[in-house]
Amino acid sequence: MVERHKISEEELRELIGDPEEVYKGLREFQKSARKLSAQEKEIMELYPEQWIGFVRGRVEANAPTREAVLRELDAKGVDRADVILQFITRKPRIHIH
DSSP states (O other): OOOOOOOOHHHHHHHHOOHHHHHHHHHHHHHHHHHHHHTHHHHHHHSTTEEEEEETTEEEEEESSHHHHHHHHHHTTOOGGGOEEEEEOSSOOOOOO
């Protein structure tokens, strides 16, 4: 049998931070993801076969490699937790169910 450990609210706050801030961050990320989807065709035309770093509704960095995008974002001081990192391609995506 698995022993469960109850965690106090204080311990939880130490692990994840302020729940209100976590919720706010998730909502911002969700908004950004929706904007990325809405701009998909335009982004595909501008950045084919490129990695992009999408932050708060806009492309903040693009490069042929994921590592180069991350370096550019780091140089700009962008918090990686706010980034949607995606490879832009016209090739169909394969979804595994």
